[in-house]
Amino acid sequence: MKLKELAEQLGLSQTTVSRALNGYPEVNEATRERVNKAALKFGYSANANARRLAMGRVGAIGIVVPIHSSERFGPHTSEFLSGLAERLSRDEIDFLITPLINNDEISAYKRLISSKRVDAMIVSHPSLVDERVAMLAEAQFPFVLHGRTNIDTPHAWLDIDNKGAFYQATSHLLDLGHKHIAMIDGLKGFTFSEHREEGYRDALTERGISIDPNFIVHDCFSDEIGFRETQRFLSLKPHPTAILAGSMMTALGVSRAIRAKGYQLGKEVSIIAHDDVFPYLNASNMVPAMTTTRSSIRSAGTRIAEMLVRLLDGEPPETIHEVWPVELILRQSSGPPVIPAK
């Protein structure tokens, strides 16, 4: 069923039917009523492509997801997308996921723009100097960045205080008396990863503790990495008495390795994990309950969707940015170091 047919059925012009359906004020209420009823009855719904072609606006936002590295389409991504979806569905905005196999991200973004398939985009996982952001900002294409990057051109972004999170966590461990603290975080090059390491380093340096490169790991967020690297840590002399884990997945592996060694969490070895708040993996329910730096990635998604809508409503990008604080939540996996019984 198309507009023309619907109009014929009703004995009205396409124009009037179109106006009635799109809520234009100059339509007689009775007519509108009649039109709406008929549309419902015939299951009419405008051809989105024709509509977009005519209006020049799409009603969809784009997101480019590299799919070969599990790092980028794992549980974090799905939680984030859920958050986005929650807000966007209210305005009936779809999102278009463009999978990316090779590494030519820039051209994927460019194609998405020039083919006019989306009104705006969301960019995730920025590096310190991110060429995607530079390009989009330069092109003045509306987008919101999840994370931060050092690009001068004004753009909208939302980030959490990753540096503060690891600074807080490290400082807390130092307060408890730990001298040897390790960290396992995400891949090097990403801003969040660099920021976290900065926080960690600052806290140590502030107390005059030298930094041991053997205690710093950057890799994917997974149970396996957590396990393997913790085993390595525990074979060192002296070994760390506390470990920061960049994700809950990592933390699971770290925990296993600690237990496998016969140590107790929060005793011989403490652990603080960054918790992005997964509904299916709850830090407070673990045994022992896990001390975490917490910030909901899902909420971030929702908020970013909100920012996107503001951007599309014409708000200038330079006024749209936020840094979210991260809470340190003390539970039982962190405590003063206990000397292992020989």
Next chain:
Amino acid sequence: MKLKELAEQLGLSQTTVSRALNGYPEVNEATRERVNKAALKFGYSANANARRLAMGRVGAIGIVVPIHSSERFGPHTSEFLSGLAERLSRDEIDFLITPLINNDEISAYKRLISSKRVDAMIVSHPSLVDERVAMLAEAQFPFVLHGRTNIDTPHAWLDIDNKGAFYQATSHLLDLGHKHIAMIDGLKGFTFSEHREEGYRDALTERGISIDPNFIVHDCFSDEIGFRETQRFLSLKPHPTAILAGSMMTALGVSRAIRAKGYQLGKEVSIIAHDDVFPYLNASNMVPAMTTTRSSIRSAGTRIAEMLVRLLDGEPPETIHEVWPVELILRQSSGPPVIPAK
């Protein structure tokens, strides 16, 4: 830059340029070369909406994701989407995710069809009698079902042998000497959940073991549910000496509860989990390594994308369906029951 402008630049007609770009055979190779080079130079890329309007084909497939239940947009979904993406990106097919807040799924599907935004759809999480499937099959709209349902109208689908998986797992535990076996699986009503329970029941019945409704749980897949329900199990007399977990998330919670009670996995209480194969959560790396029924949900996604492409190429839906076997992989979390030391 639009087609017209590009054509003017080249001193050619729009038609020729269009044909050159779209790989039509009747174009002079030299001309094609020239056109392609110019397109690249000017960053031209066709307006997707105009293109779709003219062609009547979209180059995108749709997927409706209910977002309020974490059950439906969790790690399983993201792995599945990754798999889809892997195959679809080869044909430059995007996917459109339509978030769904209220429960009116049917009308969301109908709108997606009549607005011509997608060429085909993927339907997940069917119930035994699924009205979405009935509607789509009736409307002869191309779609592939992930899972199975009892609908007569021919349609394409891919499912794993859920019944066989739980049958195998249960039988194995019975072979080991277990008499009291519990299961924690997904929400009731979904086909996969029902099939699994069937497999479980069949195995027990076959050995003349009566079924205790207290030993059967249907709920979301999460660490928390696994933990809570296992605590409940272990407070029963007699309590189960083996537990089937419907997901790895559930299994994490089950494991914790077993350990919290002072039992060892594979000794006092055995566990077999269904493993959808998450890259960040590896059953063989757990301590003890986890016995699983394994079937990669990501591969299923890739295969379903493949089926979708065949469907769009005109293959009739009734010839497109597969049941994948599920492997039982024995590791250390399952063993003969050990009587707890008092």
Next chain:
DNA sequence: CTGTTAGCGCATTCAT
């Protein structure tokens, strides 16, 4: 091999 012409289905001027 290339160009001319006519839609694809809708939103939107400009009339009335």
Next chain:
DNA sequence: ATGAATGCGCTAACAG
């Protein structure tokens, strides 16, 4: 308050 006419940018018959 309603209708007729125009164009969004592209593809595909139809001609040559």
